[in-house]
Amino acid sequence: MATHRLDGLIRRIHAAAGHEARWAGAVSALRRVMDGRCAVLARHDFLRGRGEWLVDSPTEPQARQAYAEEYSARNPWFMSSVEYRPGRVMGGEELLHPDELVRTDFYRQYLQRLGLLHRLCGVVARRGDQVWYLDVLRGPSEPAFGVDERRRMRTVLRHVSVSLKNHWSLRDTDQMNRALLTVVDDLAPAVFVVDGRAQVLLSNARCEAFLDRCPGLRLRHGRLSAEVHTEQRALLEAVARAAEVDRERPGDGPADQVVSLRAGGGAPVTVLLVRPAGRLVAAEGGIREGAAVVVGKTHGVAEHDMERCVFPRLFDLTPAQARLAGLVLSGTGLWDCARRLGVSENTVRSHLKQIYQKTNCHGQLDLVRLHAQVCTEYL
Structure with a gap:
């Protein structure tokens, strides 16, 4: 066997870790390298007494189905789980002599019909009662597997073990990400995960609608961008600071940051909460780089419920001041505030001035930013 054939097989095995469909090519290459008539990557559950061929070469859908539904439970090679230790390579004759094998229903009704007899097995991994293994099989007229094939x-086997564990890890991570994203879609406001340059890495289902109704924020070439130049700088600085934080080191870096964006023309204020997301592994090169989570909220969609909000109690606002603050935080203009509260515009301005004094704010934008930092119902 040429060395390049084995090298090619190893490359295929590791390429399959991130691409499930590539296991078919790897198993086919294994069959050729081992000079087998059939090769499979399979799993057996000793507790259930059943197994299945996950990938087979050549592909035999009917044989694979028959094995899973009937013959895996009658396979005499799996009478005992003791022999199936990860890393072990063994021939079928070590578990059952060929003379005994040919007298079993498993051989007469299954293996013989497929033209198979000799077996070489490599145990890839084991989790509890489940074992994953490689099988290469030959026909009765072909020689049994020898020392070279076992080597x-x-x-x-070493490479398949590493690749399969990497495959499981990537699959589990992907499934966890999907599950978390589903929860975020259902429960959270618009959430963007961005890198240190505000390039969006992940976003939930609410982000598209959020961008449509928030003229102060745009997505340009995959990056979050503010309409106003000075606010764009503030956004990028906040994201960069958050991305530099190592979440594995408590107390490292700034706390959550609030960025307020305006678009003019009476449009509602957009408030973004920027918080560290820790170090993520980039898809290319495996480089760990910082990321940030940007949570979005628009003032002006609906009046904020100040009775549930901690903000008025924290700053000792009177009931009248709290109602006014709720309207202002919802993007309501001063004239509309006066009309809805049944007071004059001068009274509104007087209450608003008192609110600014109690909260140490210098304007509506400061008030919005401060409220976003303290109200858990808000973001």
């Missing part, structure tokens, strides 16, 4: 299998 090749041991070499291959």
Whole structure:
């Protein structure tokens, strides 16, 4: 066997870690390298007494289905789980002599119909009662597997073990990400995960509608961008600071930051909460780089419920001041505030001035920013 054939097989095995469909090519290459008639990547559950071929070469859908539904439970090679230790390479004759195998229903009704007899098995991994293994099989007229084939299998087995564990890790991470994103879609406001340059890495289902109704924020070439130049600088600085924080080191870096964006023309104020997301592994090169979570909220969509909000109690606002603050935080103009509260515009201005004094704010934008920092119902 040429060395390049084994090298090619190993490359295929590791390429399959991130692409499930590539396991078919890896198993086919294994069959050729091992000079087998059939090769499979399979799983067996000793507790249930059943198993399945996950990938087979050549592909035999009917044989694979028959094995899973009937013959895996009658496979004499799986009478005992003791022999199936991760990393072990063994021939079928070590578990059952060929003379005994050919007298079983498993052989007469299954293996013989497929033209198979000799087996070489490599145990890839084991989790509890479940075992994953490689099988290469030959026909009755072909020689049993010898020392050279066992040596090749041991070499291959080490790489398959690493690749399969990486495959499981990537799959589990992807499933967890999908599950978390589903929860975020259902429960949270617009959430963007961005890198230190505000390039969006991940966003939930609410982000598209959020951007449509928030003229102060745009997505340009995949990056979050503020309409106003000075606010764009504030946004990028906040994201960069958050991305530099190492979440694995408590107390490192700034706390959550609030960025307020305006678009003019009476449009509602957009408030973004920027918080560290820790170090993420980039898809290319495996480089860990910082990321930030940007949570968005628009003032002006609906009047904020100040009775549930901690803001008035925290700053000792009177009931009248709290009602006015709720309207202002919802983007209501002063004239409309006066009309809805049944007071004059001068009274509104007087109450608003007192609110600014109690909260140490210098304007409506400061008030919006401060409220976003303290109100848990808000973001």
